[in-house]
Amino acid sequence: MQIRFYATLRPLVGGRSVDLSDPPDTVSGILERLACEYEGLHDQLFDEDGTVRRFVAIMVDGRDIRHIDGLQSRVSPDSELDIFPPVAGGI
Amino acid sequence: MALGGFANRVARINLTDRSVSYEGINEDDARKYIGARGLGVKYLLDNGPETDPTSPDNMLALVNGPMTGTEVTMSGRLAFVTKSPLTGTVTDSHMGGWSAARLRWAGFDALLITGKADSPVYLEVEDGAVEIKDASDIWGKGIHDTVAHFGSDSGNKTDVSVMSIGQAGENGVLFASFLNEDDRAAGRGGTGAVAGMKNLKCVVVRGTRDGRWRPEQGEARQKFREAQGAHLKLIMESPVTAPSSVNDDGTLKDGSGALSAFGTNVLMNAVNSIGGLGTKNSQLTQTTPEAADAVSGETMRNEYLTAEPTCHACPVACKKEVEITEGPHAGLKMESFEYEPAWSLGANCGNDDPAVIAKVIDQCNDYGMDAIEIGNVISMYMEASERGYVDTPLDWGDGAGMVRVTEEMAMGSSSIGQTLGQGTAKAAAAWGHSEISMTVKGQAVPAYDPRGIKGEGLGYATSNRGACHLRGYTPASELLGIPVKTDPLDWDGKGPLLKIFQDLHAFSDSLDLCKFSAFAVGAPEYAALYENVVGLPMSEEDVMVAGERIYNLERHFNNLAGFDGSDDSLPERFLTEPASGPAEGHICELDQMKEQYYEARGWDDGVVGEAKLRELEIIS
Numbered sequence: 001m002q003i004r005f006y007a008t009l010r011p012l013v014g015g016r017s018v019d020l021s022d023p024p025d026t027v028s029g030i031l032e033r034l035a036c037e038y039e040g041l042h043d044q045l046f047d048e049d050g051t052v053r054r055f056v057a058i059m060v061d062g063r064d065i066r067h068i069d070g071l072q073s074r075v076s077p078d079s080e081l082d083i084f085p086p087v088a089g090g091i
Numbered sequence: 092m093a094l095g096g097f098a099n100r101v102a103r104i105n106l107t108d109r110s111v112s113y114e115g116i117n118e119d120d121a122r123k124y125i126g127a128r129g130l131g132v133k134y135l136l137d138n139g140p141e142t143d144p145t146s147p148d149n150m151l152a153l154v155n156g157p158m159t160g161t162e163v164t165m166s167g168r169l170a171f172v173t174k175s176p177l178t179g180t181v182t183d184s185h186m187g188g189w190s191a192a193r194l195r196w197a198g199f200d201a202l203l204i205t206g207k208a209d210s211p212v213y214l215e216v217e218d219g220a221v222e223i224k225d226a227s228d229i230w231g232k233g234i235h236d237t238v239a240h241f242g243s244d245s246g247n248k249t250d251v252s253v254m255s256i257g258q259a260g261e262n263g264v265l266f267a268s269f270l271n272e273d274d275r276a277a278g279r280g281g282t283g284a285v286a287g288m289k290n291l292k293c294v295v296v297r298g299t300r301d302g303r304w305r306p307e308q309g310e311a312r313q314k315f316r317e318a319q320g321a322h323l324k325l326i327m328e329s330p331v332t333a334p335s336s337v338n339d340d341g342t343l344k345d346g347s348g349a350l351s352a353f354g355t356n357v358l359m360n361a362v363n364s365i366g367g368l369g370t371k372n373s374q375l376t377q378t379t380p381e382a383a384d385a386v387s388g389e390t391m392r393n394e395y396l397t398a399e400p401t402c403h404a405c406p407v408a409c410k411k412e413v414e415i416t417e418g419p420h421a422g423l424k425m426e427s428f429e430y431e432p433a434w435s436l437g438a439n440c441g442n443d444d445p446a447v448i449a450k451v452i453d454q455c456n457d458y459g460m461d462a463i464e465i466g467n468v469i470s471m472y473m474e475a476s477e478r479g480y481v482d483t484p485l486d487w488g489d490g491a492g493m494v495r496v497t498e499e500m501a502m503g504s505s506s507i508g509q510t511l512g513q514g515t516a517k518a519a520a521a522w523g524h525s526e527i528s529m530t531v532k533g534q535a536v537p538a539y540d541p542r543g544i545k546g547e548g549l550g551y552a553t554s555n556r557g558a559c560h561l562r563g564y565t566p567a568s569e570l571l572g573i574p575v576k577t578d579p580l581d582w583d584g585k586g587p588l589l590k591i592f593q594d595l596h597a598f599s600d601s602l603d604l605c606k607f608s609a610f611a612v613g614a615p616e617y618a619a620l621y622e623n624v625v626g627l628p629m630s631e632e633d634v635m636v637a638g639e640r641i642y643n644l645e646r647h648f649n650n651l652a653g654f655d656g657s658d659d660s661l662p663e664r665f666l667t668e669p670a671s672g673p674a675e676g677h678i679c680e681l682d683q684m685k686e687q688y689y690e691a692r693g694w695d696d697g698v699v700g701e702a703k704l705r706e707l708e709i710i711s
């Protein structure tokens with residue numbers, strides 16, 4: 001499974017995307033695996049109490065997990081994941 | 092005058108008889124309409140909403156807010172307010188940079204320009220006086236040359252700022268814009284076209300920081316510092332706006348806000364990922380991840396960045412200067428590779444070459460044209476070509492053709508250039524195919540597809556200046572979660588939500604603070620700043636009421652100019668052709684959202700009734 005990262009998260013994973021073999025079937029499981037492999041990523045994505053930081057956007061097939069089942073959102077091997085730090089702009 | 096912040100000096104300039112007179116600010120209007128956008132619309136209303144926007148009687152008002160040029164963070168903005176020749180509505184377009192502050196330091200709250208000079212002129216503003224001067228030796232020049240002519244620069248190294256039109260405004264392009272220094276545009280609505288019709292080339296302002304407003308010593312200054320300190324702290328600590336800095340190896344330091352690090356174009360990948368990025372004239376709502384990333388803020392920072400300029404009193408520095416090093420545009424250095432034109436000239440034109448985007452934006456900044464409209468008019472032309480509606484076709488992604496046709500529009504040097512220079516809506520209508528015009532009230536849509544981000548669809552439809560994302564920026568909620576996260580694919584509730592955004596932005600545009608402040612602060616901070624600059628009580632609720640009053644004032648102007656609910660529409664494509672990508676199958680449910688919106692506004696089919704006008708003290 002390919003997971004794409006953006007903006008300030010890219011340096012933490014060393015590139016635009018990460019390939020995960022044998023991926024877990026929830027967002028939570030995937031993030032746990034990624035946090036073990038990439039130092040600093042956990043702190044960028046989670047608050048001290050373990051909730052996803054405000055304004056961090058995690059998309060499964062283009063849908064923000066805040067509109068699916070949060071960290072328990074299901075993921076299949078051919079799903080596409082995009083992970084954004086707080087991004088805004090727009091003029 | 093009892094109100095703080097204001098210079099209490101306004102110049103009325105009649106170019107027909109070349110007269111200048113001076114007056115103070117009307118205190119009652121300043122209390123009700125705050126400044127900049129709100130006060131500017133009031134000047135336009137008093138000038139007559141039925142005025143033909145192409146006639147000498149139309150007014151071009153350059154209006155500061157009470158905070159402009161002060162120490163308040165992000166206070167370097169100026170509103171250009173006029174009746175738009177593109178839309179027929181009232182319009183206001185704001186520029187950042189340094190000109191706004193300098194105009195205030197030169198002693199003015201506003202310049203109100205009417206009439207038409209019998210030969211090209213410019214205005215010179217210094218020390219509380221305005222002179223009308225001969226512009227025959229700069230007429231015909233681009234903006235970059237005009238700025239250089241007066242010895243200005245694109246920063247704060249001199250004491251002179253130049254706000255100018257380019258050849259597009261001189262040649263009657265209806266979406267011509269004003270720019271200050273080299274790259275900061277009041278882009279939308281054709282303010283530059285109005286200046287061109289008046290034979291007005293530019294406004295040259297001389298002023299130094301010594302002219303800025305400061306509170307009295309003692310308690311007043313202490314309280315001002317507290318309010319400004321709280322405002323600044325939130326901006327410095329927001330994960331969006333926190334200033335960025337780099338380590339020795341060039342990598343970004345922890346805590347760098349994404350807007351500061353990557354500029355507005357950090358949105359490119361995010362909007363594309365949810366299927367909200369209009370592609371090929373909005374026939375699709377998503378491009379490939381590779382095409383989006385090729386022109387994104389991340390790529391521009393990593394591969395093209397040369398400098399990170401800012402505006403007056405802003406630590407965020409979201410402006411990104413880039414240099415193209417290869418290909419036909421090698422050597423081009425430019426600023427304002429922003430999200431909007433990166434979309435309009437990128438995915439929307441089937442183009443993923445950042446050098447072409449940089450080149451056409453720079454053309455817009457030199458000829459003086461709205462870079463959102465230009466991307467739309469070109470993409471509409473490309474779709475017309477694909478469908479066989481035109482004799483001289485332009486293919487999707489033809490970068491050389493995009494550069495060529497941009498020049499032809501600005502210079503009016505070809506038949507196709509003259510047609511396209513009238514804007515997307517008029518050009519499509521001239522070919523008998525208005526259905527491929529992605530416009531509202533004659534102005535082209537910005538970079539959020541209303542099928543993938545539905546609140547913006549309502550925002551485009553009900554904007555008082557034609558399609559616009561800045562009137563009510565619901566993507567803050569639909570993408571980011573400010574103030575709360577709402578689902579971009581759900582229409583329900585977007586009416587009341589949009590009203591809150593529209594009213595809040597109407598207030599901040601009238602202060603006039605950069606809109607990006609709203610990613611970090613809100614009504615409580617705006618109220619505290621207002622109280623401690625202007626010196627009048629202002630609560631959080633008062634902020635929202637004043638914003639509502641300003642929004643209704645604009646709508647009232649438009650109603651008197653002949654607009655009603657039937658003009659609050661969207662192109663048929665967004666209502667009937669389903670989206671692609673993650674928003675697949677979705678259309679924009681405009682009618683349902685409009686019903687909720689009008690109810691929240693208390694309007695009858697898009698018209699502000701007398702009772703509402705009285706309630707908001709617009710009429711007595």
Ligand code: SF4
Pocket residue numbers: 165167187188400401402403405406407408409410605606607
């Ligand atoms: S955030 Fe960007 S546009 Fe706004 S004032 Fe700062 S530098 Fe200018």
